[in-house]
Amino acid sequence: MMLRVRDLEAFYGASQALFGMELSVDAGEVVTLMGRNGMGKTTTVHAVMGLLETRRGIVEFEGSRVDQMASFRIARLGLGLVPEGRQIFPNLSVRENLLAAAANRSARANPWTIERAFEFFPRLAERQRNMGNQLSGGEQQMLAVGRALMTNPKLLILDEATEGLAPLVRYEIWSCLGRLKREGQAILVIDKNVGALIGLADRHHIVEKGRVVWSGTSDALARDKELQHRYLGV
Template sequence: MADTLLDVDGIETCYGLSQVLFGLSLSIKPGEMVSLMGRNGMGKTTTIRSIMGLTPARAGSIRFAGSEVRTQPSYRIAKLGVGLVPEGRQIFPNLTVRENLVAAAADRFGSSNPWTLAAIYVMFPRLAERASNMGNQLSGGEQQMLAIGRALMTNPKLLILDEATEGLAPLIREEIWNCLSLLKSRGQSILVVDKNVDHLARICDRHFIIERGKTVWSGTSDELMAEPDLQHKYLGI
């Protein structure tokens, strides 16, 4: 579809002989914020790894910005404009905060309001304060801010966050949600994995729920909140 930024259609992904995704589908339109939800072990991270080319899908289609990317290496997918905030953050421990941010900085698409070091520091003042600290000297919350800032410094068309607020203190979680709201207001396309249904319903446009590697439900925030039985069945809430 021409108006779709990311179109994942019927992908199947395996780790060796163990199949994890069984015909999973989802889509994201430009400027849309979409959540991917499901219990632990249902295939959320594998879906993201397939989109990024880290664990390539063996069947199905993954189209991004009009190009088929299912068989493309991860670095090419990143260059097409996909920025990833991975589970576990995976920042560079032996680089400073500033070095982490500028390491992959790029503006390949001529953004009208590009993310720069100064802009990241405005959004996350704590990173400005810790600019000369090494990555392994940061708290978990600071590392998550840094991981988000690093992804934004690539000025991506699509930002993907895997477990956006997992393991973070409540105040830091609120800061991350405020950041995502700001990004959405700027028109940033976002795919987010998280367990906080209330926050996701508040700021996301649409949601996809997966169970055992398949998409079992999709709909708007209003539709999601209107079906508490659905949340209990698939999310354990």
């Protein structure tokens, strides 16, 4: 098991946001966190990445506990985050954004390089001299994904992978994630596009009020329309 989260509790001040969160991601697997807005998906990602202090529970990565580690140390273990809102560097060029994150701490045989990132996202190659704040929303999302890949992560985490993007750009992002899956990249993804997630992921966790209320395969989720309506609003 690459990532395992067990009985996780987290708070914002005095307000509890996670109530015994449970999830797992295996090597080479694509797993989702699904649910309506405000149910704890981003909070879970922040807790896993060490961006939010937890009060109870365990986060393990490759068999070692990381729930009390600093966020930069967690990232160095091989967790790459594409955050909600992209958060690229607006005053750096596309090339500089990518190079700023470049690392291959696990000595991967075929690491992500600037050339490989540009091959993966040709539009970024075309815009490589543009500043981050000169890109469209879709281009910024591609850059955020590319920046995370330049860390050569063992686990790629995407928070709201296609939120606010035009349909053609969403299709391109899903196509890229499908390619990463075929290459064996482990991925944890948050998004609201149920159809695309069912087509991409191996397993799903549905979150309601800070806890997982259902876990299962894509086949099981696709068959259960009542479950989708109850928790996902589709």
